[in-house]
Amino acid sequence: MKQVVVRNRQTVFKAGVFKLETEEITLENGVDTHVHILRHPGAAAIVPMLDAGTVVLIRQYRHAMGGFVWEVPAGTLDGADADPLACAQRELVEETGYRGGHFENLGVIAPSPGYSDERIHIFLASGLTLERQNLDKDEVLHVHAKPFDEAMKMAGNGEIVDAKTIAALFFAKRRLSGR
Template sequence: DTVRLPNGKEGVREWIRHPGAAAVLPLLPDGNVILVRQYRHPIGKVTLEVPAGKLDAEGEDPLHCARRELSEETGYTAEQYDKLTTIATTVGFSNEYIHLYLARQLSSGRQHTDEDEFVNVVQMPLKEALHLVNTGEIIDAKTIISLMMAAPHCPIES
């Protein structure tokens, strides 16, 4: 896009149009969280993340997307979803917003990922996940924000 700059001159800004996404932090009754481990090509690393995915189309209900991604990536379904927040992921070059949810009252089932998705389900205490944020092992922004926002509302063992 061509934009007018504060000094009156014109500049060119390239940006990515994105339909948006939803992410969900599943919380088990014992205080464990469910994350997924997967390889991320753009950074060349395996990451530990909350289950998430793109909205199928602009205007899709983000909660519907969160439910779908939780089921596909982990096999779990949830009876209760609480909205944590909505974040703008990369305001300098994308219009992507991710809607973050906390899922409770979980039931396990079978994982059914997309054909090109290879994820491993990982269960751990919330306290351990927060420690992995502090040590830099968890680096994904949506996951860090989800964990930090959910922590005050979740049981954390000492």
């Protein structure tokens, strides 16, 4: 099988952690085309379990969505914590005030593979102890403990719309049910 050949790559725009690139490529079928890729360093998302039946969710203001969105805690990989586990541990405390005693890697998702290389590493956190929340100055969020079954219903009925949260809850349900 032939490989895709990248003939040219150019950075079009940079902002924060994002970089927009355009590439001229030759596909394995010989067709030449242009693609635009939103480069992202990746992220870690955490499903924090207070006990076997209670999950910690956040309701965070997301300006792009025009209001508050239900989510699991998450954060962007960067510099000192490019390791997904280190990022997950840091973000859990920052956003919820809980420190996880045990983290289990549940998998990785690609939320928008048609135009972005972002990968989100999903962790299940247990053995939580409450410390002190330490939000970034531009974060507005509220922490909620919910029965896990209720969170799954929220994901199924459209109350939770965040894709990483829906995937993370699905991964956690599969793990918690022993499958």
